[in-house]
Amino acid sequence: MARQTEQNIDRYYDVFPTTLRGILESHPKDGHSTTYKALGEAVGVRQQTISQYASGQTQPTADVVLRIAKYFDVSVDYLLTGVSSYNKEYSEELGLSEKAVELLKRAKEMYPQTDLERTRTMPYLDELLSDKAFYEFLDALYYYVEGLQGTQGMTDEMKEHFKGLDIEGYFVWQLQMFVQEFIQKEIKKLGLDITTE
Numbered sequence: 001m002a003r004q005t006e007q008n009i010d011r012y013y014d015v016f017p018t019t020l021r022g023i024l025e026s027h028p029k030d031g032h033s034t035t036y037k038a039l040g041e042a043v044g045v046r047q048q049t050i051s052q053y054a055s056g057q058t059q060p061t062a063d064v065v066l067r068i069a070k071y072f073d074v075s076v077d078y079l080l081t082g083v084s085s086y087n088k089e090y091s092e093e094l095g096l097s098e099k100a101v102e103l104l105k106r107a108k109e110m111y112p113q114t115d116l117e118r119t120r121t122m123p124y125l126d127e128l129l130s131d132k133a134f135y136e137f138l139d140a141l142y143y144y145v146e147g148l149q150g151t152q153g154m155t156d157e158m159k160e161h162f163k164g165l166d167i168e169g170y171f172v173w174q175l176q177m178f179v180q181e182f183i184q185k186e187i188k189k190l191g192l193d194i195t196t197e
Contacts, residue, residue, distance in 0.1 A: 011056030015082045016065075021054050023072050028102055034072075043067040128186070137182045144175045 011017065024034050036047040036054070043050075043064055052058040060068065069076045078084035083091045083098050090101045107125060128134050151168040159167065187194055 014056050016059065016080055017054055017056040019079055019082050020068070022099070023074065024050075024054065028072055028074055028099075029106075039068070039071060042071045124190075127189075133185075140178065141175075144171070144178055147171050148175055 024036070024039065026032070027034060036050040040047040040050045044067065045060075045064060049058070053060050065076055065079055069079055075084040078098060090096060091098060094101075096104075107122060148168070148171040151171050154167070184194060
């Protein structure tokens with residue numbers, strides 16, 4: 001019995017249950033969440049069965065996988081591999097997840113060029129993703145976050161070397177200043193200066 005439980009735990013992180021949990025939490029087309037009950041009714045199974053699919057305890061039959069794919073308007077290959085055949089090339093070339101590729105594709109649809117109030121979103125996103133400084137910011141951000149995580153794992157003995165200094169607080173402050181500086185630079189590119197003297 002314990003062996004079966006270990007196998008179920010391992011299956012929780014399999015591609016299909018992970019993908020299913022993700023699209024239940026956020027529908028690929030509109031971002032809304034879907035209940036087990038709603039999906040179960042739509043595909044003709046009980047909500048408990050959907051729960052078992054999502055936890056990796058059981059696997060659906062091929063026809064149920066097809067009905068789930070139709071319900072979410074995704075491909076079967078996306079449900080089974082986590083990447084649709086439409087986005088496979090982008091995912092492999094850029095190293096982006098299916099969700100990231102889909103959101104980038106949907107960004108233009110969400111903010112159509114005919115809507116005058118929203119025409120700045122796509123050019124700004126394009127400019128941000130085209131700017132080498134953005135990627136340098138992400139690299140440095142990762143470095144700052146690692147530093148902060150390192151302070152949280154420090155022993156009392158290690159903290160003794162920093163007498164009188166809140167080392168974790170310092171790293172939090174440093175991270176906040178770094179992010180704030182990047183945001184101020186981005187806003188300045190748009191012609192606004194929000195720095196305070």
